[in-house]
Amino acid sequence: MPKIDHEALSTAARCRHYAMCKIDYLGTGLCPSGPEKHFVTFYPQGRMDLYRGLAEGRIPVTAALAEAADTCDLCGRCDLQCHFVTGMQPTSVMRALKDLVEAHRRAGGEVLSPAEDEGLRKMRGIVGRDGASNDPAVLWTYADDPFPLAGPRMPRYVALPRSRDEVSALVRLAGALGLPFAVRGNGGSVFGFVFTDGIVLDMGRMRGIAFDPENWCVAVEPGVTSFELQQEAFRRGLRVNAAEPAATVCGNIVCTGTFSTWSNVYGTAADSFVDMEFVGLDGSVFRLNDKRAPNHFAFEHKVVPSPGICTKAYVRLHPKTDDEEGLLVPFEGLDEAVRFARELAQRRLGLAVGVLGTHYIATFLSPDEGLAAKLKEALPQALGIDYAVFAVADRFARDAIGKMAPAVIDASLLRLLMLGLPRLVEPSWLDLIREFEGRERPWELLCRADMRPVVEAALRPSPETVSESVPEALRPFYRELYARPEMTDMVWLNMHRIVSARMSRRKHMFAFLVYVPPDKPLVIREVLDGFARVAEANGIDHDFGFLTPMDLGRRAILEYDYYVDHTDPAEREKIARALPEIEPWLDGLAARVPGVLSLKYVFSQGCSRKENFLYRV
Amino acid sequence: MRIGREGLRERRAARAGRVLVTGGAGFLGSHFAVALMRAGHPVTLLARSSKDLSARDRVARIAGWFGLDGEARRRLAVAEGDILDPGWGAGAGGGDLADVDEIVHCASSTSFAERRRPEVEAANIEGLGRVLDFAARGRCSVLHHVSTAYVAGKRSGVCKEDWIEGGEFTNVYEETKARGEILARDACREEGIRLNVYRPTIVYGDSRTGRTLRFNALYHPVKAAVRLRDIYLADIRERGGAKAAELGIRLAEGGRLVMPLRIAVGREGGLNLVPVDHCVDAFMALFEESLDGGIYHIANPGTTGIGDLVGYARRYFGLEGIETCGTEDFGARPKNALEALYEAYLDAYRPYMQDPRVFDGANAAPVLRKRGLACPAFDEAMFARCMAYAVETDWGSRLPA
Numbered sequence A: 001m002p003k004i005d006h007e008a009l010s011t012a013a014r015c016r017h018y019a020m021c022k023i024d025y026l027g028t029g030l031c032p033s034g035p036e037k038h039f040v041t042f043y044p045q046g047r048m049d050l051y052r053g054l055a056e057g058r059i060p061v062t063a064a065l066a067e068a069a070d071t072c073d074l075c076g077r078c079d080l081q082c083h084f085v086t087g088m089q090p091t092s093v094m095r096a097l098k099d100l101v102e103a104h105r106r107a108g109g110e111v112l113s114p115a116e117d118e119g120l121r122k123m124r125g126i127v128g129r130d131g132a133s134n135d136p137a138v139l140w141t142y143a144d145d146p147f148p149l150a151g152p153r154m155p156r157y158v159a160l161p162r163s164r165d166e167v168s169a170l171v172r173l174a175g176a177l178g179l180p181f182a183v184r185g186n187g188g189s190v191f192g193f194v195f196t197d198g199i200v201l202d203m204g205r206m207r208g209i210a211f212d213p214e215n216w217c218v219a220v221e222p223g224v225t226s227f228e229l230q231q232e233a234f235r236r237g238l239r240v241n242a243a244e245p246a247a248t249v250c251g252n253i254v255c256t257g258t259f260s261t262w263s264n265v266y267g268t269a270a271d272s273f274v275d276m277e278f279v280g281l282d283g284s285v286f287r288l289n290d291k292r293a294p295n296h297f298a299f300e301h302k303v304v305p306s307p308g309i310c311t312k313a314y315v316r317l318h319p320k321t322d323d324e325e326g327l328l329v330p331f332e333g334l335d336e337a338v339r340f341a342r343e344l345a346q347r348r349l350g351l352a353v354g355v356l357g358t359h360y361i362a363t364f365l366s367p368d369e370g371l372a373a374k375l376k377e378a379l380p381q382a383l384g385i386d387y388a389v390f391a392v393a394d395r396f397a398r399d400a401i402g403k404m405a406p407a408v409i410d411a412s413l414l415r416l417l418m419l420g421l422p423r424l425v426e427p428s429w430l431d432l433i434r435e436f437e438g439r440e441r442p443w444e445l446l447c448r449a450d451m452r453p454v455v456e457a458a459l460r461p462s463p464e465t466v467s468e469s470v471p472e473a474l475r476p477f478y479r480e481l482y483a484r485p486e487m488t489d490m491v492w493l494n495m496h497r498i499v500s501a502r503m504s505r506r507k508h509m510f511a512f513l514v515y516v517p518p519d520k521p522l523v524i525r526e527v528l529d530g531f532a533r534v535a536e537a538n539g540i541d542h543d544f545g546f547l548t549p550m551d552l553g554r555r556a557i558l559e560y561d562y563y564v565d566h567t568d569p570a571e572r573e574k575i576a577r578a579l580p581e582i583e584p585w586l587d588g589l590a591a592r593v594p595g596v597l598s599l600k601y602v603f604s605q606g607c608s609r610k611e612n613f614l615y616r617v
Numbered sequence B: 001m002r003i004g005r006e007g008l009r010e011r012r013a014a015r016a017g018r019v020l021v022t023g024g025a026g027f028l029g030s031h032f033a034v035a036l037m038r039a040g041h042p043v044t045l046l047a048r049s050s051k052d053l054s055a056r057d058r059v060a061r062i063a064g065w066f067g068l069d070g071e072a073r074r075r076l077a078v079a080e081g082d083i084l085d086p087g088w089g090a091g092a093g094g095g096d097l098a099d100v101d102e103i104v105h106c107a108s109s110t111s112f113a114e115r116r117r118p119e120v121e122a123a124n125i126e127g128l129g130r131v132l133d134f135a136a137r138g139r140c141s142v143l144h145h146v147s148t149a150y151v152a153g154k155r156s157g158v159c160k161e162d163w164i165e166g167g168e169f170t171n172v173y174e175e176t177k178a179r180g181e182i183l184a185r186d187a188c189r190e191e192g193i194r195l196n197v198y199r200p201t202i203v204y205g206d207s208r209t210g211r212t213l214r215f216n217a218l219y220h221p222v223k224a225a226v227r228l229r230d231i232y233l234a235d236i237r238e239r240g241g242a243k244a245a246e247l248g249i250r251l252a253e254g255g256r257l258v259m260p261l262r263i264a265v266g267r268e269g270g271l272n273l274v275p276v277d278h279c280v281d282a283f284m285a286l287f288e289e290s291l292d293g294g295i296y297h298i299a300n301p302g303t304t305g306i307g308d309l310v311g312y313a314r315r316y317f318g319l320e321g322i323e324t325c326g327t328e329d330f331g332a333r334p335k336n337a338l339e340a341l342y343e344a345y346l347d348a349y350r351p352y353m354q355d356p357r358v359f360d361g362a363n364a365a366p367v368l369r370k371r372g373l374a375c376p377a378f379d380e381a382m383f384a385r386c387m388a389y390a391v392e393t394d395w396g397s398r399l400p401a
Helices: A006-013 A033-037 A044-055 A063-070 A077-086 A091-106 A118-127 A136-140 A164-177 A226-235 A249-256 A334-346 A358-365 A369-381 A395-404 A411-419 A427-434 A442-447 A449-459 A463-467 A472-482 A490-496 A500-504 A521-537 A569-592 B005-013 B027-038 B055-066 B114-137 B172-191 B219-239 B242-246 B276-289 B306-317 B327-332 B337-346 B364-370 B380-392
Strands: A157-159 A181-184 A199-202 A209-212 A217-220 A273-279 A285-287 A309-316 A325-331 A353-357 A387-393 A508-516 A541-550 A555-564 B018-022 B043-047 B076-080 B100-105 B142-146 B157-159 B194-200 B202-204 B257-265 B273-275 B294-298 B319-326 B357-359
Touching (some): A006 A044, A006 A091, A077 A091, A077 A472, A077 A500, A118 A157, A118 A164, A164 A199, A164 A309, A249 A309, A325 A411, A334 A353, A334 A541, A353 A358, A387 A490, A427 A442, A442 A449, A449 B219, A449 B242, A449 B337, A463 A472, A500 A508, A508 A521, A521 A541, A521 A555, B018 B027, B027 B043, B027 B055, B043 B055, B055 B076, B142 B172, B142 B276, B172 B194, B219 B319, B276 B294, B306 B380
Parallel strands (some): A181 A199, B018 B043, B018 B100, B043 B076, B100 B142, B142 B194, B157 B357, B202 B273, B257 B319
Antiparallel strands (some): A273 A285, A508 A555
C-alpha cells in the first residue's frame, strides 16, 4: 500500500456528511462529476469517504473509486464550499486520493470491477445502466455517517431512481429479492436510519420542481434540497418553510416535519404541504389527500415506521413583502428572552422568530472558528448579551418591536457588526465597551443611532475586514463573497439557512429537539438543566441551541446540542453513555408536563397535523 | 471582646496572629497583604482561580509583580475560595483557614451600574455576610473592613467618620458598602470582634512609580479618550480619514489629533484622588495603631478639577479639541457622536468628578500625623507617571490577571 497522508486522512475522517458540497450555495458551481454521475461517490463528500476507506483498508481500489479519483480535477471549489461551514479544505484529500490511486496503478495493483449479478441486472433494467451499482467503493460511500454509535453497514446495491414508477418498481424488486431497502436523500443521518445491508435508494436524480402559483404550492420531487427550493421560491418573490440547506425537502417533511424559526408563522409538519405522494412499502402509490389512503395526518405517541417513500410533496408557498428585515433583540437572561419571543408570537409580530444563545450567534456570524470562539466570549462578557431574540419583520412589526424592546440591533447594525467582526473582538475595542458603567447596558449603547459613526470607525466594516479571519489563500474569495449583499442580509441567510450549517464546524453535533410550553419558564429551565446535567456528568461539550415559538406562542420548539468528536473513540463512548440517560428522564418529564414532547416521537410522522402531537386530548 | 487590648498588642508585636485577606488577588487586597507580609505578619490570601490559572498561580504572579522577596513569601498561604459561593462560609474553617486571627476584608464589587445590582449585592452584602459568619465561627478577634468614603451618599459638605444609617446614595456601590458597614458593625458587636472600617476615596497608582494593578476609576475615562484617538488616527493614516472627517476630526501639525469633544462640567468640586502607596501606608498605620476599633477616612485633603485633568490628558496624549464647558453651554449645541458616547461613558463617574463632599479626617488624622503621612497632591507630573505605566502595560493587559 502506498504511503498514507495522515493529515489528509484526519481531514477525511472529520467530514460531517453535511452534503454542502452537493448544493451550489455559494455560487461557485458544483464539483462537475457529481451532477453527472449522481452517486455521492463522485462528490467531494464521497471522495473524503473513499480516501478514508482506502487508507483504513476497508475498501479496495475499484473501477468506481479510480473513476472518482480521476474525475477530480483539483479545481478547489470544495475548499470554498467546505471551509464556509466546517473550516476544512478538502482539496488536500482529493489530491491524496488521486496520488494513492496513481501509485496503486504504477505498482501494477489490481483495479477491481465487481461482476453484475442477477439483482443488479434487474435493477439496471429499471433505472438504467448508470443508475445502479454494486461497486464496493460506491457502496462504501453509502455505508457510514458521523453518527458515532454505529459502525459502517455496507449495502448490497445502490440505485438512483428517476421517477415515481421506478421507485415503485425498485420497491417491488426489493420485495422479490427479499432485501430490505433504505431511502437516502442528502447529508448525514443523525440516528442511522438511512443504512441497510440491502438496497439504498438515492433520490438524487428526482429533482423536479414545478411551481403552481395559483394554488400557492410547488410540487417537489424527493431529490430537491431545501436550498434549491428556497432559491427558486425566492426568485419568484415567494418563500417556503425550509430545513437545513442540503436536506431534501421531502425527506425532511416525512422525517420530522419541517421546523425552523419560520415555524413561528408557517407552523410545522402537515402545515408545510398541501398534499404528498408516496410509494408504499408494497410498491403501491397513494396520496395523502385520497380518502382511501392511510391516515398519516394522525399521530401516535410511539416510534413508528414511515408511510413509505415520498415521491412528491406539494409544498406550501408563502408571500413575502419587500420591506422585511432581520433584527436581534439582546437579553441578559433566557427567561426574559423567551417571554419576549412568546409575546411577539402572541401579538403576531414578526415572521421568523427565535431565541438564540451566544454559541449560535457567534457561530452563525463568524466565518472562522477562532473568531467564533472570541465572539462567544465577548458577547456576554463585554457586551452583556447572553441571549438574543432574532426576528424577521416588516416595517410595521419592526416599529412595534422597537417600542417593546430597550434596544434593537437592526439590519444595518447587524451588517456592520458582521463585516467588522474581527475588530469587534479586539481587546482594545472590547475594553472600551466592557468597562462601561453607565445606566445603559453596553449593547444598548452599541445600538444607539448616534453611536453609529463611532462604531463604524472602530470596526471598519468591509468585506476586506471580515475576510481577515480566514486563511490567506481563501481571502480573495471571501472578499468577493461578503461583497454580495445577501451574505449580510439576515432575511436571505435565515431563509436559506447556509450559516446554520456551521454548527458542526468544531465537532459533530447531536441536536436534541423538544417541544415545550413557552409560558412555563420552570419547565424550560428543567429541560435545559437536564441536558446540561447529563452532558456534564459524561464530559460532553454542550450548549443551548435555539427556541422558536409556534402556534401563536402556545408551544415552542427547543434545541439543545451536544458536541462530540466522532473520530475520537473516547468521545464516542461518552455519547454512548449519555444517550440512555436522556430518554427516561425526558419521557418522564413529557408524561408529567403537557406540551413537552421529544421530537424523537415525531420521527417518520412528519406528515401529521401538529395539533395532534402538540396537544394531548 | 474576644481579645483584650494588651493581648492584641502582644500578639501583633510577636507577629503571632495570622491575617486572612479576602480579595487577595484584587487591587487593594494584594497591596495590603504584601504590606502586612513585609511587616512580618503571617498572611493567608483568599483568592479565586481564573479561567486559566489556579488561585495559587494567580497569587504567585501578583507576588512577582510586587517583587516580594523569599522571606516575605514564606509568610504567605493561599486559600482558594470565593465569598460569592454560597457554600464558602460553611465549608471554610479548616486547612489554611483554621488559624485566622484577624481578617482584612477587601473582596468587593466596585461596579456602579444599577443593572449590576444583583452581582454587587452578592459581593458586598451576601459575600460580606459569609465572611462575618466565618469570623463568628472561628477565632477571629479583629475585622478590618475596607469600605469607601462614598458611603456618605448624596450630600454636600463635610462627611464625618461616623456610621451611615439610611440616606440617599448615588449608586448601588455606595448603598451596598454603607449597608455592609452596618452589617459588619452589628455582627462584630455581637461576637466581641474588634472592628476597623477603612474608607478610602478614589485610589490610583503608586505616586512614586505610577505602578498599579488596576486601571479603573481615574483611568477609565482617559483610556476611553485614548482608544478613540487611536481609532481615528488609524482611520486617517490607513484609510484616508473619511470617518474622522464626518466628525470634524483631523490631524494637526506635529501629528496631534484634533478631536472635537466637549465635556460638560458643573461648578462644584473635583476628584478626590489617593495614590495607592499612601493608601497602603495609611492602612498599615491604622492597622497597627487602632486597637480599639474605629472608622477612618483615607482621603486627599484637596481635589483635582476636571479641567486640570483634561489639560493633563491633552498634553500627555497629544489630543487637541477636548475641552470642558459649562452644562448650559454644552446643551446649547447638538452633541456629536463622540460627545454622546463620552457623556454616556462618564455618566457613572459624574458624581465623583464634581464631588461636593469633603471627607473629615478627625479619626485618621492623628494617627497619620504621628506617622508623618500626608497624601500627595495629584499634579501633572503625577498624571504623567501614572499614564506612562498605563501605556507601558497597555492599560493592564500585560499585567498578571
